[in-house]
Amino acid sequence: MKAKIIRISALIMSILFVALIPMTVKAEESSYTYIYDYWGDVQDSPDLYTCSKVFTSSDLGLDVKLKNPQSLYIKNEKLYICDSGNNRIIECERTSSTTIEVIRIVDSFTGGDGPTTFSNPTDIAISDEGEFFIADQGNARILKLNSNLEYMFEFTKPNDNTLDKDLVFQPKKLVIDTAGRVYATASGINKGLIKYEADGTFSGFVGATPVTFDWTDYLWKKFATQAQRAQMESFVPTEYDNLYMDQEGFIYVCTGAPEDIDLKKGEADAIRKLNLMGNDILVRNGEWNIIGDLYMGAGGGYDGHSYLTDITVLDNDIYVCLDKNRGRVFGYDDQGNMVFAFAGIGNMDGYFRSPISIEHSGYDLFILDPLDCAITLMMPTEYGALVYQAIDQFDNGMYTESGETWEKVMNVNGNYDLAYIGIGRSLLRQKKYHEAMEYFELKYDDENYSKAYKQYRKEWVEDNIVAIVVIILAIFLIPMTIGKIKAVKQEIDTDSFFTRGY
Amino acid sequence: MFSALRQNPGLQKYCDSLKFALYCMSHPLDGFWDLTHEKRGTYAAANTILLATLIVRIMKLRYTSFIFLQVYWEDLNIFVYLASILLPLALWVVGNWALTTLFDGKGKLGQVYIATCYGLTPYPLVQFFLMIFSNFVTTEEAEFYTVMSALTLIYAAILIITAMGQIHEYSGGKNLLFTVATIFAMLVMVFILMLFFSMISQGVAYFISLGRELLFRI
Numbered sequence: 001m002k003a004k005i006i007r008i009s010a011l012i013m014s015i016l017f018v019a020l021i022p023m024t025v026k027a028e029e030s031s032y033t034y035i036y037d038y039w040g041d042v043q044d045s046p047d048l049y050t051c052s053k054v055f056t057s058s059d060l061g062l063d064v065k066l067k068n069p070q071s072l073y074i075k076n077e078k079l080y081i082c083d084s085g086n087n088r089i090i091e092c093e094r095t096s097s098t099t100i101e102v103i104r105i106v107d108s109f110t111g112g113d114g115p116t117t118f119s120n121p122t123d124i125a126i127s128d129e130g131e132f133f134i135a136d137q138g139n140a141r142i143l144k145l146n147s148n149l150e151y152m153f154e155f156t157k158p159n160d161n162t163l164d165k166d167l168v169f170q171p172k173k174l175v176i177d178t179a180g181r182v183y184a185t186a187s188g189i190n191k192g193l194i195k196y197e198a199d200g201t202f203s204g205f206v207g208a209t210p211v212t213f214d215w216t217d218y219l220w221k222k223f224a225t226q227a228q229r230a231q232m233e234s235f236v237p238t239e240y241d242n243l244y245m246d247q248e249g250f251i252y253v254c255t256g257a258p259e260d261i262d263l264k265k266g267e268a269d270a271i272r273k274l275n276l277m278g279n280d281i282l283v284r285n286g287e288w289n290i291i292g293d294l295y296m297g298a299g300g301g302y303d304g305h306s307y308l309t310d311i312t313v314l315d316n317d318i319y320v321c322l323d324k325n326r327g328r329v330f331g332y333d334d335q336g337n338m339v340f341a342f343a344g345i346g347n348m349d350g351y352f353r354s355p356i357s358i359e360h361s362g363y364d365l366f367i368l369d370p371l372d373c374a375i376t377l378m379m380p381t382e383y384g385a386l387v388y389q390a391i392d393q394f395d396n397g398m399y400t401e402s403g404e405t406w407e408k409v410m411n412v413n414g415n416y417d418l419a420y421i422g423i424g425r426s427l428l429r430q431k432k433y434h435e436a437m438e439y440f441e442l443k444y445d446d447e448n449y450s451k452a453y454k455q456y457r458k459e460w461v462e463d464n465i466v467a468i469v470v471i472i473l474a475i476f477l478i479p480m481t482i483g484k485i486k487a488v489k490q491e492i493d494t495d496s497f498f499t500r501g502y
Numbered sequence: 503m504f505s506a507l508r509q510n511p512g513l514q515k516y517c518d519s520l521k522f523a524l525y526c527m528s529h530p531l532d533g534f535w536d537l538t539h540e541k542r543g544t545y546a547a548a549n550t551i552l553l554a555t556l557i558v559r560i561m562k563l564r565y566t567s568f569i570f571l572q573v574y575w576e577d578l579n580i581f582v583y584l585a586s587i588l589l590p591l592a593l594w595v596v597g598n599w600a601l602t603t604l605f606d607g608k609g610k611l612g613q614v615y616i617a618t619c620y621g622l623t624p625y626p627l628v629q630f631f632l633m634i635f636s637n638f639v640t641t642e643e644a645e646f647y648t649v650m651s652a653l654t655l656i657y658a659a660i661l662i663i664t665a666m667g668q669i670h671e672y673s674g675g676k677n678l679l680f681t682v683a684t685i686f687a688m689l690v691m692v693f694i695l696m697l698f699f700s701m702i703s704q705g706v707a708y709f710i711s712l713g714r715e716l717l718f719r720i
Contacts, residue, residue, distance in 0.1 A: 039574055446569045450640035457638070 032350065033342040035416065038287055038444045040294050043415040048340045048384030049329075049365065051350030053098045055375040060092065060102050066373040071173070072359040072366055075126040078103075079359075079366065081375070087118045089134065094361065098377065106132075111151030115139060123173045125182075133182060135171040142171050142184060144200070155182055158194050158202040175245040183243060183251060190239045192278060193251065207278030209237040209255055242357075246313040250275060252282075254308045254321065270308045271321060271332075285447075286336035292323045293341070301345045302326050312360045316392050320358060320365060327352040329367065329378070333391065337418055340384075350376065363388055383412050390422055399429035417443045428452050433459065519547040523623045530661055534668035537620060538613045545612070548619035552591075554626035556584055562629060567636040570647055590688070594618060594662075597687035602670050602680060609669035617669050621662035628654040 031044040057065040067085025074080070079100060081090040088107035092100045108117045119138025126132060130147030142155035157169035167188050174184040180198035183206065192208035221229055240253045251274045271290050273282035288294055292306025307325035314320065317334040327345040332338055344351055357368040363385070365378040380388065390405035403426025410419040424439030425448060433456035440449035461468065507513060522542045526533030537543040560580065563573050595618055599611045609617070628650070636647050666684075667677035 038572075441568055444568055444572055446641050449569065450642065454640050454642075 032344075033340055035341060036288055036294055036338055037415065037417055040288060042295075045340065045416065046383045046413050047342065047381050048331075048387060049342060049378040050381050051376055052364075052379040053377045054349050055100055055377065057373060060090070060100060062090070062102065066090075068370050069368055069373065070121075070356060070370065071123045072357040072368045072375070073124045073126065074359045074361050074366065077361065078126075079361075079375075080124050080126065081368070082121050082124055084120050084122055084137075087120065087138075089118070089121060089124055089132075097364075097379070100375075106149060109143070109145050109149040109151055112143075112154070114141070114154075116151075118143075122171070125174055125176045127176055127180060128178070131180075133174060133176050135174050135184065137170050137172065140169040140171075142174060142182060142196075153200045155184070155196045155200050155202075158189075158205075160202070160205075162191070163189065173240075173242050175243050175251065177245060177249055183245070185240045185243060187239075190237045192237070193240065193243065193253070193274070207251070207253070207272070207274040207280070209240075209272070211237050241308070242310045244311050244313055244319075246317070246319075247315065250281070252311045252313055252319055254311050270306070271311060271319070282336070283334060284336045286332070286338065288338065290321075290332055290336055292321065292328065292330050293326055306330075309356055310358045312358050312365070314360055314363060316388060316395060318388075318391070320360065322355050322358040322367065324354055324356060327355060329358070329365070333418070339387065339418065350378070352376070383409070386412070387418075390419075394422065394425065399426045402426050403430070421445050421448065424448055424452070428455075431455070516544060516546050518542070519544040520550060523547060523551060523620050526620050526665075527623050527627075527661065530664040531668060534617055534620070534665040537617055537665070538609065538669045543613075543616045543620060545616060548616040551619045551622055551626065555622050556587060558626040558630050558633070559584070559587060562633050565637070566633050567639070569639070569641055569644060570636050570651075591618065593688040593691050594684060597691060598666060598680070598684045601683055601687055602666075602672075605680070607670035607672070607680075609666070613669050614666070617665035618662055621665045622658055624654050624657045624661065628657075 030042055031047075033045045033047045033049070034042050035045045037043045053059075064086055066081070066083050069081050070084040071082040072079065073082075077094050079092040079094060081092065083090055086107075088105055090105050091103045093103050095101050110116065118134065118136050120136075121134050122137045123135040124132065131152070132143070132145040132147075132149070134143045134145065136143050140157065144152045144154065146152055155171075157163070157167075170187040171194075172185045172187060174182055176182050182196040183193045184196070186194060189205075190208070192205040195203050195206050197203050238255045240255055243251050243253045245251050253272050253274060255270055255272070269280065269282070269284075269290070270292065271282060272280045275281050282290070284290065292308055296305040298304070302325075304325055306323040306328065308321045308330075309324040310322040312320050318331055318339055321330045321332070322328075323330065328341055328343050330338065331340045345353065347353070352367065352369045353371040355367050355369045359366045363380045367376045367378065368374075369376065386405060386409050390402050390409055393399075393402035393405055403423050406419045406422035406426065409416060410423065413419065420439045420443040424436045424443075424445065427433075427436035427439065428448065428451065433452045436452040437449055437456060440446075440452060519542060522533070522537070526537060560583070562571065563578070563583070595611065595615045598618075599607075599609070599614045601607075602609060602614075632647060632650055632654070639647060663677065663681050666672070666681065667674065670677075670680075672680065
């Protein structure tokens with residue numbers, strides 16, 4: 001009897017226990033590669049890229065280990081690493097798809113008035129003639145060296161009245177265009193990109209970010225005292241974190257840290273594409289803003305919003321952004337649709353701790369992580385190659401083939417919105433409007449759907465014009481005739497001629 | 503048998519009162535006066551109009567073109583969706599009656615309900631055809647749909663407000679004043695409901711934590 005009571009009470013207790021324990025929230029293990037769908041839901045995806053190799057100092061055969069490397073640069077299968085902590089630049093060559101060999105280590109040059117060594121070089125660019133442009137941050141200059149490492153001249157602090165006299169010039173990142181002009185960013189200069197002419201003279205600032213502020217903040221400032229105002233954030237343009245010049249000469253810049261307020265309002269533009277005038281011409285037709293991860297929740301080693309720190313533009317106009325804060329890589333197409341997102345924070349191959357620089361060679365991506373002191377080589381998988389092939393085919397006007405390739409992509413990944421829209425666009429070009437409409441409707445692409453529907457409607461009306469005319473005529477004529485007949489009948493019925501005899 | 507059905511006075515009354523909704527739509531002042539004073543309106547017809555409104559609202563989810571309405575089916579709760587009409591309606595009817603009955607309103611609770619439902623008539627009538635129409639337009643012509651859709655709602659709102667004025671025998675100014683007051687009363691009721699629910703959930707949470715505490719001690 002007693003045993004039974006104990007057993008029953010134990011049962012009740014356990015039921016109560018189960019019922020009362022708060023549901024433990026399990027973070028859903030998402031796949032390595034993912035994508036945001038129309039609704040902003042994370043959709044797992046097959047990998048577009050896999051980690052082929054991670055190059056550490058010992059893999060490269062370096063005697064002195066890499067120390068806080070800041071930048072990567074690739075030109076003609078040659079890879080340049082700015083080993084900022086060791087004040088040197090390492091020139092490597094890609095000998096096969098997964099091997100890199102060090103050719104030479106550049107740590108000094110000849111000529112010039114100042115020091116002939118570098119101090120914290122943060123970025124490098126190479127011209128077609130093989131000239132070196134090096135952002136020598138510690139020495140407050142951008143060096144231009146010829147291919148034999150002889151000093152040519154240097155770009156110094158911009159001669160501009162609006163700049164603080166005491167500000168030490170600290171160039172951070174730079175790009176060069178085909179004419180040898182230099183666009184650079186520097187610490188503490190937020191007026192946009194610093195533009196130098198090919199002869200080394202400063203010619204102005206390009207493309208400052210528009211200043212955004214909250215009107216409540218503005219109101220507060222009006223009533224604040226001088227001391228309070230000094231404590232508040234000032235409304236200044238944000239500095240650019242990094243820049244990249246694509247093959248057409250447009251400069252992609254990233255403002256890694258959009259203001260939270262902009263993120264909330266959906267006005268954040270972490271990535272901008274500047275034309276020569278410095279205007280932002282980035283196409284933002286995607287369903288979601290180009291801000292990296294849409295969700296900024298903390299947990300599992302992640303905290304805060306994506307910090308897009310570097311960008312590289314592939315030859316097919318897909319731009320790949322590197323997220324320092326969440327260790328991810330995001331790819332967007334020229335319309336602003338997300339093509340892929342992958343990786344994360346971690347110590348495994350293919351994960352990063354605080355990546356800082358990304359470069360591409362063909363479709364291969366090189367990602368530099370200064371904490372790991374390692375370069376990760378990501379190469380497209382079969383699936384990734386298929387996606388790129390479909391995009392390239394469409395860009396080259398091979399619409400039918402592009403549709404077939406997207407079909408293959410869809411067979412691998414049925415959750416890929418771009419595949420459906422790609423098939424739809426291919427069908428649209430082939431004048432198969434009705435089929436195209438179905439694909440667009442599936443993925444809520446109203447613009448393309450409308451294009452297809454407009455044509456379909458036109459065709460339909462043209463095909464059925466006879467029937468339409470007949471029906472419209474019938475609608476008007478039949479009631480009219482019926483009325484007429486009734487009137488005649490009425491006349492006959494009431495006519496005195498027929499009723500006379502009765 | 504059919505003719506017997508037609509002779510049925512109950513059915514005839516129902517059909518007449520339903521048809522009268524159309525008259526109210528086109529002649530609101532006259533129509534809503536007769537609705538209660540001449541007893542032209544019935545509960546059955548009012549319920550039918552409300553039901554039609556609900557059905558059209560649900561049908562719109564599925565049959566409106568995705569250009570205008572994208573439905574996230576995973577998150578859709580059909581009852582909550584229906585409550586988005588029913589709850590404001592209930593609050594409006596109760597709030598309006600509770601206020602006007604204190605200020606010489608002649609309408610009874612039931613009459614407020616009937617008149618409000620009659621006022622909803624344009625919604626099922628117009629939205630149904632708009633829903634079909636939406637499938638034949640492109641994004642460039644989308645304005646037609648959005649403007650028409652907005653007009654329906656404005657039309658229905660005007661009808662309801664006039665209806666209230668007529669059944670309570672209010673002048674225009676007083677009617678508008680009480681419309682605003684009713685909206686305020688609705689907000690007060692929502693506030694009290696929320697207060698009530700949060701107090702209940704606090705109470706429940708207290709006993710749950712008490713039970714949990716017991717479990718930890720034993």
